[in-house]
């Protein structure tokens with residue numbers, strides 16, 4: 700008999716699913732098809748969810764894995780081809796789909812593996828100011844690890860240029876003690892230094908507010924967390940850029956749904972397609988972005 704439990708729960712205004720397997724627990728909201736929390740038994744959470752998270756309609760929950768699409772961040776900072784698809788003046792940060800309900804296509808169990816499939820079809824749910832035909836599919840597979848895949852199908856007659864990100868919030872023991880492996884030698888744009896392009900010469904450590912777009916990123920990045928003796932591995936395909944973000948002291952005070960001291964216990968690595976890595980999807984073609992999260996322990 701399977702030890703998997705799938706439960707539909709309502710958190711304030713949001714419909715969610717809580718999945719328990721023999722070894723882990725996952726929480727996913729229908730709004731934004733947003734993974735909210737993920738924890739493996741006997742370990743601290745792997746994905747961070749804010750203790751002040753608000754479960755409100757039309758508002759992204761602080762934490763988990765918000766999906767940024769069809770643009771990332773401030774639209775005006777995106778290449779012209781991405782901006783050109785949008786026809787309104789006010790462009791919300793991180794695109795248009797993180798605060799909308801996606802359609803749940805199904806939850807399938809196979810042994811100890813559970814797969815949730817969501818879709819967002821702009822022909823059925825038109826996006827204000829973005830009059831293009833695209834189908835988005837997001838698949839979440841919970842097994843020994845957690846895998847997700849975001850697919851975009853261009854159903855229109857002209858090419859679509861997108862930026863996007865899986866904006867994952869990770870839980871760490873103390874952001875001042877962790878490092879990120881895999882970025883040495885990469886070029887990055889430092890959005891806090893006037894978008895200057897720099898190069899990462901040593902391993903990345905966090906010593907202040909960090910908001911950077913790394914280019915030509917490798918297929919694997921790892922968060923090395925000595926405090927919890929844990930390495931979190933991000934294995935991705937379909938992405939060559941990543942955002943590394945921590946708000947530190949001052950910005951933490953300005954963020955919504957975010958306790959003043961929470962910056963110490965989280966960091967974001969956002970698996971992305973940005974700047975020179977934006978995606979062009981030709982008519983009737985698909986683009987696929989895959990991210991697999993796993994962890995191992997060391998030193999204990």
Ligand SMILES: O=P(O)(O)OC[C@H]1O[C@@H](O)[C@H](O)[C@@H](O)[C@@H]1O
Nearest residue numbers: 759772792793866910942944969
């Ligand atoms: O508050 P939001 O819209 O969820 O954005 C959070 C952060 O998202 C990151 O991706 C950006 O690089 C930051 O600049 C931003 O502050």
